[in-house]
Amino acid sequence: MPDENQLVNKARPYSNHSVFFKKNYTAEERAATLEKVGLNVFFFPSEMITGCDMLSDSGTTTMTNEQWAALFRGDEAYGSNKGYFLLINRIKETFGPEFFNDPTLNKPNAFIFHQGRACEDALFSLLGKTGAGLIIPSNGHFDTTQANIEANNIKAVNLFSEELHNEASNSHFKGNMDIAKLKNLLDEKKEKIPLIYLTITNNTGGGQPVSMANIKEVADLVHHYNIPLFFDACRFAENAWFIHEYEPDWQTKDIKDIVKQMFSYVDGFTISFKKDGLTNMGGGLFLKNNGLFLKKYPTFPDTLLNYQIIKEGHPTYGGLSGRSIMTLVSGLKTVTKQEYLTHRISQVQEFGQTMHEQGLPIVMPVGGHAVYLDINKFFTGTAMKPEDFGGISLTAILLAAYGHRACELGYFAFGSYNKKTKKEIFPEVNYIRFAIPRLKYEKQDLDSVAEAMLLLYKNKDKIPPINVTYGRDLPLRHFKARFEFNE
Numbered sequence: 001m002p003d004e005n006q007l008v009n010k011a012r013p014y015s016n017h018s019v020f021f022k023k024n025y026t027a028e029e030r031a032a033t034l035e036k037v038g039l040n041v042f043f044f045p046s047e048m049i050t051g052c053d054m055l056s057d058s059g060t061t062t063m064t065n066e067q068w069a070a071l072f073r074g075d076e077a078y079g080s081n082k083g084y085f086l087l088i089n090r091i092k093e094t095f096g097p098e099f100f101n102d103p104t105l106n107k108p109n110a111f112i113f114h115q116g117r118a119c120e121d122a123l124f125s126l127l128g129k130t131g132a133g134l135i136i137p138s139n140g141h142f143d144t145t146q147a148n149i150e151a152n153n154i155k156a157v158n159l160f161s162e163e164l165h166n167e168a169s170n171s172h173f174k175g176n177m178d179i180a181k182l183k184n185l186l187d188e189k190k191e192k193i194p195l196i197y198l199t200i201t202n203n204t205g206g207g208q209p210v211s212m213a214n215i216k217e218v219a220d221l222v223h224h225y226n227i228p229l230f231f232d233a234c235r236f237a238e239n240a241w242f243i244h245e246y247e248p249d250w251q252t253k254d255i256k257d258i259v260k261q262m263f264s265y266v267d268g269f270t271i272s273f274k275k276d277g278l279t280n281m282g283g284g285l286f287l288k289n290n291g292l293f294l295k296k297y298p299t300f301p302d303t304l305l306n307y308q309i310i311k312e313g314h315p316t317y318g319g320l321s322g323r324s325i326m327t328l329v330s331g332l333k334t335v336t337k338q339e340y341l342t343h344r345i346s347q348v349q350e351f352g353q354t355m356h357e358q359g360l361p362i363v364m365p366v367g368g369h370a371v372y373l374d375i376n377k378f379f380t381g382t383a384m385k386p387e388d389f390g391g392i393s394l395t396a397i398l399l400a401a402y403g404h405r406a407c408e409l410g411y412f413a414f415g416s417y418n419k420k421t422k423k424e425i426f427p428e429v430n431y432i433r434f435a436i437p438r439l440k441y442e443k444q445d446l447d448s449v450a451e452a453m454l455l456l457y458k459n460k461d462k463i464p465p466i467n468v469t470y471g472r473d474l475p476l477r478h479f480k481a482r483f484e485f486n487e
């Protein structure tokens, strides 16, 4: 008898527990609404999305029934709620005991926030006061991370790996930090660098993972220069899955052990639990007990505690309700399960593979949470110019015509406008990101997006340029700007 391993189509490792039916809207209705909000897809009502909402994988996870049950058991006490103690244990189990000191020791090193960017502001606002002309390098800062660094007069530098732009390379770890560039920077400016960041996986750099070898190499190098290393750890479990899958030394190891090993190299991390916490809200800043960061900045925990109490809440709940803490405790348990991660990332990879086979120019190999379309390559052979912001136009048409929402993360989102020269400054990367919410969509949904994109690709010369009608010169402009088609 043939066995189940011969099946090409394997059933998902979960079943739907609860669903909702979408409302019906026509392309004309969507187009009219999109026009009213100045073609800014962030302002388009999600209720009107008839296809897939791929604007973000952040906070959009479908929770498990265990999480919904945990939510009911949430304890909303102002101080030391039940979930807080469960969270302490879960953080220690997941990342290592050194990242959450027992509260009775009165040596705080773990700070709960309402989301990732709040942790970033806490960290960088304190670091910004330690000196002038500081620099924080990364393998790829996320947009809010970069904005929080710059808001505190620190320079954010991206040291993307050369592999990222090398199509011929089939490296599975294009999210790595470029070691040669890092070494040069350290040699020239080490006294200006308070810490180094590694974003796992590298959201700005095509959602690509970082290898264990690169994490270790970066850690050894920066520690040699007496500089602490931090993770932006939003997608730590997805990154661990890639290490398990593609790095020879780790293929027989358990995901949980890989995660522990990854975190053994860092002195602290910030995390948005809205991704691999599998929860809808939450964030944290964790400083390794006896790590280099705490050795260099021993007074930070006290200042952070004051910051947290003033801005978020008592340290035992931070910025979170008791019920959110309960869903997080449960989510962190699910996220490191091999069967969950294999299904999750295979779904993203299969979606990317379909786009790739259709000839759409996407970043290959596909990363863990999203598929990234190269806008410049998409418009090759058309009259579209960089300052026409073809990515904005493409996402607007995809939403209006086919009901699927994706996000431009390229020349508009990461670029800026110099008012003096009246010129755009373009970033290194120009992508549209199709982020896939966790546990939400089925193959049929994603196939529909790929089909819509193929139709647009075949008609790419009919996609009009964009005029920016508002917000070209604002910081974080993609969240606020308004546009019109230049037809």
Ligand SMILES: Cc1ncc(COP(=O)(O)O)c(C=O)c1O
Pocket (backbone or CB within 6 Å): 058, 115, 116, 117, 118, 142, 144, 145, 199, 203, 232, 234, 272, 273, 274, 282, 283
């Ligand atoms: C890599 C990375 N860092 C930080 C953040 C910020 O997290 P939050 O949205 O919870 O503020 C995000 C959000 O998408 C992210 O992808």
